[in-house]
Amino acid sequence: MLRLRLLTWDVKDTLLRLRQPVGESYAAEARAHGVQVQPEMLSRSFREVYRAQSRHFPNYGRGQGLSSRQWWVDVVKQTFRLSGVHEDGVLTLMAENLYHDFCSAHNWEVLPGASETLSRCCQRGFHMGVVSNFDNRLENVLSQSNLWHHFEFVLTSEDTGFAKPDRRIFEKALRLSGVPPEQAAHVGDDYTRDYRAARAVGMHGFLLRTAGQGEEPAVPPEHVLPTLGHLLALIEKG
Structure with a gap:
């Protein structure tokens, strides 16, 4: 695990x-x-x-x-x-x-399984945060989508001044949470900006790859999420 x-x-x-x-x-x-x-x-x-x-x-x-x-x-x-x-x-x-x-x-909808997965992760006691190349409307969008309460912090590229894959936005998340990189993981759908960028700072990475997306290079199967609902099983298996 x-x-x-x-x-x-x-x-x-x-x-x-x-x-x-x-x-x-x-x-x-x-x-x-x-x-x-x-x-x-x-x-x-x-x-x-x-x-x-x-x-x-x-x-x-x-x-x-x-x-x-x-x-x-x-x-x-x-x-x-x-x-x-x-x-x-x-x-x-x-x-x-x-x-x-x-x-x-x-104009936004919550992806299938997202609310349930976030709730289950919170119940397991994980610290949770957002690292997104979004502008400063994001907190409002998350609040109205009923997702904001899952997170201890929300980092946008506009607020921090660094956009993924810049390592500094991930380093700021680690500083805010006080957690070392080897005890942290990032979940995202973009190979370069999410998966590879998080791993470059020493974090674990999980790549959400929905059906029909092309295969990305060099991603071990235990790091690939066919759906968000697979996340906790992969964490426990790892």
């Missing part, structure tokens, strides 16, 4: 996922303003804009004087512009509304 005292958790696509594709949410907002745009086009535009914005202004532009709110409003406006919507007044309204929509649980 692994002698673990701390479990840290990724959020997006580990505990929570979007209820519908981004393009669907954006298209619904556009319809409310009398603007017709295809969800598929918005999804494509969003992916392109998000990648470029992340490259030019990493970690929500925190190091370049932006707030995450400005960062996201800019992403939404550029997504609509790339999809053929250019009226500034409507763009500003839609961007503000969508930013606030994604502040709440309205």
Whole structure:
């Protein structure tokens, strides 16, 4: 059995996922303003804009004087512009509304087994924390999703100034909990940002790999979670 005292958790696509594709949410907002745009086009535009914005202004532009709110409003406006919507007044309204929509649980749903697994981990006495490349809306989203009470701390990349796979966000989690890395494990769905990054600081790692995902390199089967419900069995077996 692994002698673990701390479990840290990724959020997006580990505990929570979007209820519908981004393009669907954006298209619904556009319809409310009398603007017709295809969800598929918005999804494509969003992916392109998000990648470029992340490259030019990493970690929500925190190091370049932006707030995450400005960062996201800019992403939404550029997504609509790339999809053929250019009226500034409507763009500003839609961007503000969508930013606030994604502040709440309205656009997020809890992954199957997440609440039960978190409750069982708390009952076993683990210290629990979040380590997420999310902006400062995360605590609100977790509260509204009824997950916040499981955690002793929530570290976002915006708050700490370091985004996974930067080791410093994991080191901060270890300092906050007072637990040495060999007694800690991180649970997440991304090989590089979650699994490999946690192991680089000496923590254990569990990779959530849902059906249909590609095989990642060099992950022993005892570190792979087909579902969150497998976690405690793997900890006890390890």
